[in-house]
Amino acid sequence: xxxxxxxxxxxxxxxxxxxxxxxxxxxxxxxxxxxxxxxxxxxxxxxxxxxxxxxxxxxxxxxxxxxxxxxxxxxxxxxxxxxxxxxxxxxxxxxxxxxxxxxxxxxx
Numbered sequence: 141x142x143x144x145x146x147x148x149x150x151x152x153x154x155x156x157x158x159x160x161x162x163x164x165x166x167x168x169x170x171x172x173x174x175x176x177x178x179x180x181x182x183x184x185x186x187x188x189x190x191x192x193x194x195x196x197x198x199x200x201x202x203x204x205x206x207x208x209x210x211x212x213x214x215x216x217x218x219x220x221x222x223x224x225x226x227x228x229x230x231x232x233x234x235x236x237x238x239x240x241x242x243x244x245x246x247x248x
Contacts, residue, residue, distance in 0.1 A: 143237075143238040143239075143240075144238065145238070146234045146235075146237050146238030147234070147235060147238035147239075149231075149234050150230075150231045150233070150234030150235035150236075150237075151231070152231070153227045153230050153231030153234065154227070154231035154232065154235065155231075156223075156227045157223075157225075157226075157228035157231055160177070160182060160222070160223040160224035160227060161224040163182075164176055164222070164224060176222045177222065177223055178220050178221065178223070179219050179221055179222070179223040180219030182223045183219075183223075
């Protein structure tokens with residue numbers, strides 16, 4: 141059951157990665173310049189209500205709530221990566237984790 145859930149979520153994330161890639165490619169063609177949208181920017185554009193409760197918080201407030209090492213080293217770096225890359229890597233990792241394993245004996 142967990143493998144099925146991992147495959148379904150992996151397929152959704154790979155589909156989201158393809159959508160992000162098409163959006164970036166379309167913007168690049170329209171602007172005649174390579175355009176790569178960071179994950180944080182596309183997240184704010186798609187789901188602004190999700191972060192509506194955090195608007196009065198400043199980055200310093202967030203650092204106080206979250207471990208500064210985790211915030212600076214991981215979360216900021218992750219939010220600056222292209223959305224299609226993050227969704228694609230996580231999606232393919234979930235597809236790999238949920239793959240069907242061969243039940244035959246490899247030595248036979």
